[in-house]
Amino acid sequence: MLLKDLQTVTIVGLGLLGGSLAMAVRRTRPGTRIIGYAHRPATRRLARRLKVVDDVTGDLQEAVGDSQMVVLATPLSTFPSLMAGMAGALSPGAVVTDVGSTKVQVHAWAMEYLPKGIEFVGSHPMAGSEQRGLAAARADLFSGALCFVTSGRSDKGAGKGLVVDLWQELGCRVCQINPVRHDRIVAGISHVPQAVAVALVNATNGRYIQFAGRGFKDTTRIASSDPRIWTDIFMTNAANVKGGLDKVIRQLQSLQRSIGSMDRTGIRHHLAKARLKRRPIASF
Amino acid sequence: MLLKDLQTVTIVGLGLLGGSLAMAVRRTRPGTRIIGYAHRPATRRLARRLKVVDDVTGDLQEAVGDSQMVVLATPLSTFPSLMAGMAGALSPGAVVTDVGSTKVQVHAWAMEYLPKGIEFVGSHPMAGSEQRGLAAARADLFSGALCFVTSGRSDKGAGKGLVVDLWQELGCRVCQINPVRHDRIVAGISHVPQAVAVALVNATNGRYIQFAGRGFKDTTRIASSDPRIWTDIFMTNAANVKGGLDKVIRQLQSLQRSIGSMDRTGIRHHLAKARLKRRPIASF
Numbered sequence: 162m163l164l165k166d167l168q169t170v171t172i173v174g175l176g177l178l179g180g181s182l183a184m185a186v187r188r189t190r191p192g193t194r195i196i197g198y199a200h201r202p203a204t205r206r207l208a209r210r211l212k213v214v215d216d217v218t219g220d221l222q223e224a225v226g227d228s229q230m231v232v233l234a235t236p237l238s239t240f241p242s243l244m245a246g247m248a249g250a251l252s253p254g255a256v257v258t259d260v261g262s263t264k265v266q267v268h269a270w271a272m273e274y275l276p277k278g279i280e281f282v283g284s285h286p287m288a289g290s291e292q293r294g295l296a297a298a299r300a301d302l303f304s305g306a307l308c309f310v311t312s313g314r315s316d317k318g319a320g321k322g323l324v325v326d327l328w329q330e331l332g333c334r335v336c337q338i339n340p341v342r343h344d345r346i347v348a349g350i351s352h353v354p355q356a357v358a359v360a361l362v363n364a365t366n367g368r369y370i371q372f373a374g375r376g377f378k379d380t381t382r383i384a385s386s387d388p389r390i391w392t393d394i395f396m397t398n399a400a401n402v403k404g405g406l407d408k409v410i411r412q413l414q415s416l417q418r419s420i421g422s423m424d425r426t427g428i429r430h431h432l433a434k435a436r437l438k439r440r441p442i443a444s445f
Numbered sequence: 446m447l448l449k450d451l452q453t454v455t456i457v458g459l460g461l462l463g464g465s466l467a468m469a470v471r472r473t474r475p476g477t478r479i480i481g482y483a484h485r486p487a488t489r490r491l492a493r494r495l496k497v498v499d500d501v502t503g504d505l506q507e508a509v510g511d512s513q514m515v516v517l518a519t520p521l522s523t524f525p526s527l528m529a530g531m532a533g534a535l536s537p538g539a540v541v542t543d544v545g546s547t548k549v550q551v552h553a554w555a556m557e558y559l560p561k562g563i564e565f566v567g568s569h570p571m572a573g574s575e576q577r578g579l580a581a582a583r584a585d586l587f588s589g590a591l592c593f594v595t596s597g598r599s600d601k602g603a604g605k606g607l608v609v610d611l612w613q614e615l616g617c618r619v620c621q622i623n624p625v626r627h628d629r630i631v632a633g634i635s636h637v638p639q640a641v642a643v644a645l646v647n648a649t650n651g652r653y654i655q656f657a658g659r660g661f662k663d664t665t666r667i668a669s670s671d672p673r674i675w676t677d678i679f680m681t682n683a684a685n686v687k688g689g690l691d692k693v694i695r696q697l698q699s700l701q702r703s704i705g706s707m708d709r710t711g712i713r714h715h716l717a718k719a720r721l722k723r724r725p726i727a728s729f
Binding site for chain 1: 642
C-alpha cells in the first residue's frame with residue numbers, strides 16, 4: 162500500500178507523542194481518518210475537546226478494526242497486552258508500528274503477540290521532551306526530528322515503505338537501521354545520559370539546588386521526565402545501558418584520579434577531549 | 446567608600462566576563478571611568494574598536510594605579526602573578542575583587558600577595574556560558590544572575606558593601622557567604638555537573654554523536670566549555686569536586702545494579718526521587 166492510499170490510521174495512546182502525531186497527520190493528510198484509543202476517560206474527553214482525532218474510543222478492538230495502520234504510542238510495558246488485545250481485530254494486511262524508545266524487545270513482542278499477515282515495523286522518532294500528556298502535544302513536534310525505522314528479519318518490506326513515507330511526510334529525517342544497532346546507539350546518546358542526569362540530581366545536596374544556574378538546569382533537565390516511561394526504557398534496554406554506565410563510571414574515576422592528584426595535564430586532557438568530541442554538535 | 450563615589454574601576458582581563466562587566470558598568474554608571482587590562486594585543490585592539498572601556502593597556506601597574514576598585518576577570522591560575530604584579534601600584538584604600546568560580550584558594554592568594562591596607566572581597570557571579578572571549582560579551586550578562594560575595598575573616602567590611610552594591614546595581618541577586626561554604630555549594634551545582642558532562646561525552650561512542658537529540662545536547666552542553674578555565678576550577682576546588690564525584694559514582698552504581706537485576710521498583714525509585722528533587726527548578 163502507498164501512503165496516498167492510507168484512508169484510516171489508529172493511534173493507540175494520546176499522550177505527548179500520540180497526540181502530536183494525530184495533529185501532525187491531520188495537518189499533512191487532511192483526507193486521512195484518524196482514530197484515537199485512550200484508556201483514560203479524561204484523555205478521551207480532552208481529545209474530543211481539542212479535536213485532535215476524528216473518533217476516540219476506549220475499546221481497543223473497535224479502534225483498530227477499520228485501520229490500515231496502527232501506531233502504538235503508549236509506555237513500552239503496555240505493548241504486550243495491547244498487541245494481544247488487538248490481534249484478533251486487526252484487518253488483514255494492516256501495518257502496525259510504534260513510537261517506543263527501544264526496538265529489540267518490541268520486535269520480539271510483535272513476533273509473539275501479533276498474528277501472521279500483520280507486518281510490524283518499528284519507529285522511534287527522537288522527539289518529545291520532559292513534558293508529557295496530550296495538553297503538551299503540538300503538530301510540529303516531529304518536524305526536523307530524526308526518526309529511526311526498524312524491521313524484523315522476515316519482513317517483506319511493503320509496510321516499511323509506508324512507515325518511512327509517513328515519517329518523512331511529517332518532516333522527519335528517517336534512518337533505517339536494524340533493531341540491535343538501534344538499541345546500542347540510543348543507549349549511548351539517550352538512555353545512558355538519562356541515567357547520568359538522574360544520578361547527578363540524586364547525588365546533589367537538595368539544599369544547594371536553589372542556587373543552581375543554567376548549567377545545572379540544562380545538564381539535569383531530562384531528570385524531570387516521566388519515571389514510568391523511563392523505567393520501561395531501562396528495563397527493555399538493560400544490557401546496553403548497564404554497559405554504557407560502566408564506561409561513564411570509568412571515565413569519572415579517571416577524571417577523579419586526575420583531580421585528586423592535582424594532575425593539571427591529566428585534567429586538561431579530559432576537558433579538551435570532551436570539547437573536541439562534542440564539536441560536531443556544538444552550536445558555535 | 447560608597448558606590449556613588451566610585452570614579453575609576455579597572456577590569457583585569459577582557460574576556461566574556463570582564464568584557465560584559467565593562468559593558469554593564471558603562472551602561473549603569475556612565476560617569477565611572479573604566480580601565481581595561483588585557484595581556485593580548487588582539488584583545489586590546491578589539492576592546493578599543495568595541496569601545497567597551499575608556500582606556501585599555503597591557504601594563505598592569507599603569508592599569509590599576511588610579512583605581513578605587515580592581516576586578517580580576519582572568520583564569521584563576523593567573524591570580525597569584527597578577528596580584529603580586531599589581532601589589533606595589535595599587536592606591537591606598539583600593540578594593541580588589543574578582544569573578545572567579547572558587548573562593549577559598551583566591552582568598553588565600555589575596556592574603557599572600559596583596560599588601561596590607563588593600564581589602565580583598567571575593568565575587569562569583571553565576572553568569573557566563575560555554576562561549577568565551579570579548580566577542581561574546583554583552584551588557585546584560587549579569588542581569589538576574591546570582592552573585593556570591595565572600596570576605597575573609599579580618600575584613601572591616603567597607604569594601605564588601607561597595608562590591609555588593611555594584612553587583613546589585615548590575616542586576617544580580619547577591620548572596621553573602623563564607624568562602625568555605627561557597628566552594629562546597631558550587632562544587633555541587635556547577636563543578637561536579639561539569640565533570641559529569643565531560644565524563645559522559647568521553648564515554649560516548651564518537652560515531653553515535655551525530656544521532657544526538659536535544660537531550661544529549663543539553664546534558665553535555667557545558668562540556669564544550671574552555672578547558673583552561675575548568676582545569677583551574679578543578680585544581681582550586683579539588684577536594685569538594687572529588688567528594689562530589691564519589692557520590693555521583695555511588696548513585697550510578699546503585700542505579701546500574703537496579704537495571705542489571707531488572708528491578709523495576711528500584712529503577713522507578715531512582716527516577717521518581719530525581720524528578721521530585723528537581724521540582725523546584727523544573728520549568729513546568
